[in-house]
Amino acid sequence: MKEVIDLLIHNVPNIEDIRIDRVCLGLGYTGVKLEGGQMGVCHSLLSEMATTCCKIIKQAGTLAGRPALDLLSLTSSWDLGERVIGIATMNALSQIVFEIHPDRYAFEERNLIDILEVGREEVVALVGLIKPFTPILNSKAKQLYIFERGFQREKGILPDTACEEILPEADIVIITGSSLANGTVDRLLELAENARRVALVGPTASCIPDPLFKKGVSFIGGVRIFHPDRAMQIIGEGGGTPQLRQAAKFVTYRAK
Structure with a gap:
């Protein structure tokens, strides 16, 4: 995971200025949307999470508007709720690299x-x-x-x-x-x-x-999500992979 994070830091222009628009931890997937419109998802893994006092994320209510780098750092967290948000952020930032370098893969x-x-x-x-x-x-x-x-x-x-x-x-x-x-x-x-x-x-x-x-x-x-707001709605309403197809293209990629 660290290698992916390092690549993003060196390949996403002005990554320190990118902020989070919205975060949604759904039953099936967790979604993170950047202010630029890019979005990433991660399987929520709710069955593996430990919940206390009806909460999963202690930072809930503070994530939108924060620097993307803050949430990206959660990929190394031992708290699974934080980690899935970090992975979704990693995937959202990866979409910027795919946009800038469409011929790399x-x-x-x-x-x-x-x-x-x-x-x-x-x-x-x-x-x-x-x-x-x-x-x-x-x-x-x-x-x-x-x-x-x-x-x-x-x-x-x-x-x-x-x-x-x-x-x-x-x-x-x-x-x-x-x-x-x-x-x-x-x-x-x-x-x-x-x-x-x-x-x-x-x-x-x-x-x-x-x-x-x-x-x-x-x-x-x-996946490449082409309708982030629709994808966020699907995630928030408990949708899974079949429903996500309404807002994303499922693609296979390999090294050139």
Whole structure:
């Protein structure tokens, strides 16, 4: 994460002058909109948060109008509520880099599964239950392993601790972007270093990707939000990924 933050500080012009327009911590996603209109999101991970006295963020009511750098610093917080706001801010600032350097990365609006080209004899590991992916991957791969955190897992889904044993043997590894928020991404990428292809996917993964590419990520499936006010409304009303499609384009990008 630190590498991404350093890149933003050096690549976003006048980053110290950029301020926050609005913050919304919804049931599914947390959204941060900059005064310039750029917006980033992060999976809220409410099931993993510790709440006290009906509050999640102690700074609630003070975030709008603050310097973006203040909220960006929350990416290193051990408080998960603060951390998801930091990640959403990181993704919002990343959109400025994408705007300034549109040719730095290869963007595609193709399905990530098609781009990965899963072979019939390949073992696929899906870290995080992404339900739209599972029937397609089951039909293409020799074996699909799905890992999920928490105690209420569906039948056939392994605990995320099983990644330690299975990821090193997988041919293709697909990791949810939520791993950026819960702090597991670096270890997961280490475990996946033998994989033919590694993908990081989900709206939470919509940051400048250079450090992730250096750590072995082949593709990133993220979002570009084109209607931030609509996206904020969706998040505030408890919407998730399907509803977010009304306000964002889901894109896959890779290094050129």
